[in-house]
């Protein structure tokens with residue numbers, strides 16, 4: 340019989356509005372990669388946060404390697420060989436990789452930090468697990484994928500035998516996902532135990548040995564990955580069949596709504612990010628922009644939504660030139676925006692769901708009694724929030740809940756609901772389903788198609804090729820700040836798009 344590295348038994352965790360973990364028993368074998376999946380708000384993060392000592396369970400027991408354990412803080416969990424790789428990286432940019440890794444636990448020599456030893460330790464760990472990280476590089480120069488590896492090294496440096504990764508691939512491009520999986524395999528080969536949370540079921544199939552499915556706070560089942568399928572896991576997750584492909588009619592595009600001509604813009608480092616972009620989106624059409632992240636998508640969205648200055652070129656909305664209008668004016672003219680970074684641009688976490696549901700339009704009637712007079716009208720805001728909660732199945736269904744208390748996927752739903760509801764002429768949707776469960780992805784895709792059929796122009800920016808292929812009417816590929824091709828979805832495949840996206844066409 341395989342030995343158990345982690346035993347969480349009969350765990351209950353109550354929050355004021357929900358039972359986040361309802362008699363959960365979660366058993367992880369030593370040396371396996373164990374995937375944990377479930378709908379948004381199912382209780383996955385809560386469960387692993389309990390294991391890492393970030394949350395205390397209301398009842399239930401924890402054992403590590405057969406020994407009962409109790410964690411009052413992450414420090415206790417670390418002492419038991421448990422490590423968590425955070426999704427929002429907590430690295431200090433001006434420091435080097437090695438300085439970040441040893442931070443708080445620096446090796447010393449005669450009372451001074453022994454930086455040579457720190458460098459060597461990081462180099463050894465990096466080589467042992469195939470992490471390919473240079474200990475002396477400054478963190479600020481590194482990509483997200485490398486930052487994540489540094490978080491992994493940090494956890495290993497603190498002696499972790501059991502690694503928890505909560506949606507590690509949400510921030511990675513496909514190439515980086517493959518590299519992460521190689522690292523996870525090599526960690527497993529050397530005896531480490533891995534708990535891996537994801538919404539992408541193909542990742543579950545590709546990397547895990549076993550998978551546990553949660554729904555509404557409970558464990559549905561734990562199964563061996565090679566004895567199940569993506570379809571079966573999805574059905575366990577949401578309690579019904581999931582199609583993975585939306586039914587859709589062909590587009591009937593009408594007048595041009597958004598026109599972009601020869602757009603140029605700089606990135607945060609003042610280097611060219613957009614180098615002459617031109618395209619248009621018509622009403623009743625979804626134009627998908629495919630590309631590896633970092634090829635100008637972020638800057639494009641920011642220019643379109645008034646958050647970044649165009650150096651050159653033109654943006655036209657419904658015949659009106661709106662180049663370099665500020666964010667509020669652009670919104671007034673009819674551009675809706677689902678931002679890619681929900682924490683920075685999409686929500687205010689310590690505001691309620693109701694307040695967030697009018698963010699950016701709070702100054703309009705009926706949310707104020709008279710325009711220009713900022714007396715807030717709470718009644719209509721509450722009513723609107725309640726309607727959106729219903730329509731978009733935001734859980735828990737309470738408009739007074741703080742956005743920061745929602746699960747990641749439900750936070751995303753609040754943003755999506757708000758932006759759809761403003762009835763924009765043109766909707767700019769950047770990574771609209773990132774962190775969203777399969778059932779809700781289906782729902783958001785249906786809503787995007789409905790918006791299209793209701794006459795809107797939709798610009799979809801996504802790193803997810805499956806998403807691009809399944810709902811776009813035309814696909815533009817962006818590479819190094821230029822559009823390198825525009826095609827119909829029936830002429831495109833994941834393989835051909837993938838090649839174009841890397842500049843090989």
Ligand SMILES: Nc1ncnc2c1ncn2[C@@H]1O[C@H](COP(=O)(O)OP(=O)(O)OP(=O)(O)O)[C@@H](O)[C@H]1O
Pocket residue numbers: 354355356357358359377378379380381382383384385386734735744745746747748749774
């Ligand atoms: N600090 C908190 N205060 C109140 N409620 C909370 C808190 N943290 C989580 N919850 C609630 O507990 C439930 C489970 O949340 P959890 O974050 O564990 O879900 P999840 O499965 O990780 O979802 P996702 O896939 O969206 O990340 C949700 O209903 C959430 O709103």
Ligand SMILES: [Mg+2]
Pocket residue numbers: 383384385505746747
């Ligand atoms: Mg979560």
